[in-house]
Amino acid sequence: MLLPSFYDFCCRVKTISGNKALEKIPALLAGMNAYRPLIITDKGVASAGLVDVVKKAMENKLKIGAVYDDVPMDSDYKIVNDAVRVYRQKGCDSIIAIGGGSVIDTAKGVNIVASLGGDNLLDYEGYGAVKRKLKPFVVVPTTAGTGSEMTLVAVITDPDRKIKMNFVSYFLLPDLAVLDPRMTRTLPAFLTASTAMDAMTHACEAYFCIEKNPISDSFAFRAITMISENLLNVVKNPGNLNGRLALANASTMAGAAFSNSMVGMVHNLGHTVGALCHVPHGVAMSIFLPYGLEYNLHRSADIIGEILFPLAGPEVYASTRKKHRAERVIELIRKLNQDLHDATGGKHPRFLKEIYDRNGSPVVPQSMLPVIAQAIMLDGARLTNPEELLPEDARMVLEHAWEGTPLDRKKIKKGGRKVKY
Amino acid sequence: MQEIKGTNDRILEIDLSAKKFRVTKIGKKDRNMYLGGKGLALKLLYDRMEPGVDPLGEKNMIAFMMGVLMGTGAPCSGRFEAATKSPLTGIMSTASCGGPFGMALKTSGWDGIIISGKAKVPVYLYIDSKGVQLKPAKAIWGKDTGAAEAVLSKEGVGALVIGPAGENLVRFANIRSGHRFLGRGGMGAVLGSKNIKGIVAKGGEVKIVPAKKKKFDRSNKRFFKYINQNSITSGSYRYYGTNANTNLSNAAGILPVRNFTGGSHGEAHKISGETMAERFKTTWDTCKPCIIMCGHKGMIEGKERHIPEYETVGLLGHNLEIFDPVVISEWNDICAGMGMDTISSGGTLAWAMEATEKGLVKTNLKFGSTDGISEMLRNIAYRKGIGKDLALGSKAASKKYGGEDFAMHVKGMELPAYDPRGCFGHGLSYATANRGACHLSTSLFVLEAYLGMADPYAMRWKHYMVKFMENAYAAMNSLHICQFTAFAVFLEPPLIKLTPNFIIKILNQNLAPLALNLMDVSLWPELWHATVGKTYIPFVSMLKFRKAGERVHVLERYMNTREGISKKDDTLPLRLLTEGRKCDSKERSVPLEKMLKKYYRLRGYDSNGIPKKRTLKRLGIEIK
């Protein structure tokens, strides 16, 4: 296994996973001297009845301080401040976040203010403002994709200044991540597909980007295995709880991997497309993943080739010749997208031009591509991609992804030395 | 009455499991190579015992071997040696005693006994010239040593008994004979594990005379003269007992205080031999025959009691920060009655006190307080409460409860009352002594701290001094003669006596091999040769005698290495190696590592402390 000349790894989240994982929360919270949590969630989760599932699982053993369910799609610092008020009013001593990325990010923000005092999140802006242990913080993810429960970043917008604030600290990591298949059971098939592909992208990018390290590799490796073994099955049989659990595990493990090894151009493009055209993150990921692999193929063919092992199983890996493995990986990811497309009845888009909004109009018009290409320079994930990615390169990739054609590998610019890990 | 010239060479081997005994003869070769006493005891066990047996199991054996000079009338020769695998340390242990049992057994016509197996019910052994009988000991089982011995003594001249501690397998239980004890190494537990409450020998059946009477008498006369001349053997020890050491140790800064954290104490004089002699009007109560007469008894609080020895005072007194001679002698009596080694008991108590202070165990013991000690000693003997764990010795207790850094033991045997941080050579000898922390393997503290004949803090040549003394003492214990005679034998010959101390000190420091080889120890070999009837060749015989001592020491070491002893065990408690003491302005600790390396090389051990094949071959030890 590769030994990087330098790496750091930190994932100090206690993960509990299982069909009865929710029931363990009260005891584990008590171990951290917490007995009255505030539940933070959004309306969608609450209306799906997931909060009730959690409450029922913990009944009698824990007193819920309050349920705050006003978190919007994009976490906002004012919401954070609002939630802190509720936290203080109800005398809570810990936080349980139930939901996806924005809920978790909001809860992280709430935890900062609730633990460190004050009433405004903006006081804690900037790197290294959080320097001590925060309140006990439990995350119950409901999407099995974002992996936010394993990241140390909270992205919270400031609508007044129109910026996204990044709060980064190891203290933002939750104390507990609870993976229970009951939380993802009601997720519709096409969302299951895209969130799982999000996790798959995390895992793949963690595996080949320049900050890769042995632990993140190993986590990613297993995440890919679990997704490729279970995804299609779960999309076809939504009630498959074991499969759901596997996907939840995979998502968390992929989260642990990518939060330590960072992501590359797939995320770079995905973030940009998301910001400019509001393409759902998971969808963008599943579309760009094969292109990301293809673009970096000449740089790290062996490493990408290794992904074939978890993706297709050892038998396929053994029967494929070494130099064809990387290409096979890309082929298989495309095929997986195709399969998902079929299984969801076309709801899972394969190319950019296939994404439609609720009104049926395309989300990414072809005319936007140059703008998107230019805007990739605003995202940090560019830096950790093995190959240099400049606007003109991005444009070339985007055009192919829009059209749905494989990259013309001759067009990719080469000329770097070997990637040093 | 039958008369035996020299040695009888008959050994009684008793197998308790089979209820059989047989008589074996000691071969001439063994006698010449291993002299008698300790040497022979070890050799016989070496031939008979497998390594790795359980010390408290059936396969362990215990040998009692009488001195060669015993019964001949040589001064201080009424001693015998016991050897077994110790339950305290798990390795070979030897102990010496001057009680009446020795003479009784020897005059029953036996040079020694070896006991193996295990009796089904508690028994005692009755030995006369015909052999041995196993008699039920139901009536005396559970009694303290004094009462049990009183019963057994009716049947013969001398007896060995164990107390409740031995019956309950306290790992440092001892064996009593008269007022003397086979103290260290837990021999009592070995007898206890074999269900033997005591051994009694009829005695008075044969008479022993040296083979070469004339030569013997000539040497003997010189021996008497030396002992009566020497200021220690005819002075301080004779009048104050071994406890005369207290003031000397205090002055030299080797007096352990508060579990070896201090080296001297202002109140130590209260429990010194001088004070006790005056306060309790002491009289003699010693081994027989003896002319040093270090054992004393006195009227303490209206009761006639044995005056505690220095080690007892040291470990139950100043090491616990207790300076009341009355309570100390009371505890001395409890230990004697229960049949427990006072050194190990005291050392274990000191550990328990410090462990209590540091929150590792819960007891009511406290340094400087007499509360609860008598009770704890009884609890240890009967293995009640925490006494159950303390009865395993400080090593085992510290393995269980922690506090290994202040458990003052070497190889499991608790440290006697001489702090090696004031006498480095003695520190080395603690580490290398075969049975564990033993003050009797070299007694270098006398030269270093008491008499000023060697620089206590120098490291040069200490390895040589240790080796020389170990060999000499091993030989002496094989004779077997009282170790205190060494003062007389070493110091009284004219050459040493007339040289001023500072010159000896300089010589010892710089030319130890020369200085030590000039020491005239010819008295001992002369006596041995005269007794067994061999011709004494000046110098050559002495060298052979010293080589025999070396052989005995290395044999014991070799037996121990077969049980897993190696360099890692030849060490001192961490406290002695790392912590300095306030009484020492330089806060020195023992620089063991450097001395140890040289010692191994000199001894012919490899770097791991295992005797080399070459060494064993040179000494004629059969490799197994």
Added chain:
Amino acid sequence: MNINKYPEIQPGKKLIKRIYVAVFMWFFARAIQAAAKVDEEVKKEVETIPANFTLRLIVNPEKAFPLFFYAKMLPRFIVDKGILLYGLQMIMGKDKKGKFRYQGSDPRGKKINLSMAFTSLEAAMMVFTFRESLCTGYAHSRFVVEGDLPFAQSIMRIMDLTAVFLLPKIVAKLVVKRYPKWSEMSPLRKYLNRVLVYLRMFTV
């Protein structure tokens, strides 16, 4: 227990490395400034950066490299120019005219928009002696970027390009991810710009 056996240990100083980093930063800042004037592509990148944007490159911890310690000893004009031994930081900013300029190493009174902070002097040495490229350095957490993150990419791009102009190919290949081919950057432009950048570095 005698605690004097275990003395407190104050951090020492690696003087040569400090000087190297200080000098390097000065050269580098001047080079960026020159490149921003000379090269079209750099100019284009600079244009994407908003006005009054201030960038700071610093070696942490700031307190270990006292800013004003040397200032007291040196002549005024050197201090004003911010030359050399003036703390281990460099500040570059886009002034009102839209020029990207080196603004010395005194952060007082300036609003820093983007800060790139090396975690330690050794980390800075790793990057500044080209043992690790800027990207590898970032991946290895040698420095932390904070502030207006969106523009960090442009700054990195500017730095990469400057490195290409400044350094011979064999060294520059260690620094940048992809060394531009002829098709991307003609040799004429590269060598001409190299001369110009060097000239401007020392003259203006």
Added chain:
Amino acid sequence: MLIPDYYQFLIHPKIISGKCSLENIPSELNGYDAQKPLVITGKNIMERGLVKKFIKAFYDSTVTLGGIFDEVRDYAGISLARDAAFLYKERGCDSIIALGNGTVVDLAKAVNVLVSEKIDNLSAYHEGASISRQLKPLIIVPACRSNGMEATNVMTIDNRRITADFLYPDVIVIDPRMTPGCCPECVAESGVIALTHAFAALTDEAHNPMTAAVAHPALSYLSEYLPKGVTRPKNKDASIALANASVLAASAYSNTRPGMADLLAEELSIITGISVGKYMRILLPSLIADMQKKKIKISDELFLSLVGMEAYAATPVQERPQKGLDAAMKLINSLKGLLPKSLEQLKIQKYKLAEVARVAAERSAERFTDADCRTVLEQAWEGSAV
């Protein structure tokens, strides 16, 4: 991949490994708002000159080292911990760095409890109280001779174990300047301990994807670098890989139940005072031989981790678990004669084995029987499997 019905997993420490990682300590400390660490280290590390190099790493930072407490030897006891805690308080320190392995780390953890809870002995925890508060920041810098428990949530102080999640170190810094081994034996021992721990983590029936993910790189590094490390203990690549393996194996191990070889080796070590590594080298092969004989079902993760993807993929499915055991056996036997091969050779008194087996079986919470332990021990005594 099999996911158990329920599992918990935590790997708390931040691991920083590689070139120039010591220099990250000041910024890590800064992240905890700490400025003045107390350094706890061992005499042997001082003698090897590592402390000097360590101090150099703090040049050009604002971190003052509150003192370098270098009194630690082979035993971690409360007396020493109290001394260090006293120094900590006198100097007004706010964090702890443990430079070294085994007892050094144990002592540092104990000092951390003493100073964080403001107590002067640990009797409450010995009696079963649990540590439920955040302790001071603890950074570990491993040197050679690991006892495999540094990265875990266990501290062994005064021969007694205290387990609590708060005892995890906060940061582990693996730097090539500190890791090179002092001798081949020492490297071999550390490697064997890591191997045994990882082995226990993967052969436990209740292992989960996360423990497998952590044990995997540990085993891969061991199989790749252990043979190299023992022949060239000073080799930086090998030493750093082995240090990583040791930390990762410990992380996996603290999330699973101890295996039979671990339990037996620990018990033997307490009784005899010989290091666990020597015992594990003897016990692991006998355990493997026993498992092979009994045909115990294990997961094929072991094989994958040890031999890598190519060889794994080239082996038929049903043979993989067994081949995994073979590979582990081969790896441990690559040490050849470096460490003793049987308990007999170590001169363990045979009568002690019964007691060891009994205690180990007791500690295993009925997973292994007394008889199982006896069988493995007997085999280890003869060393027939080695």
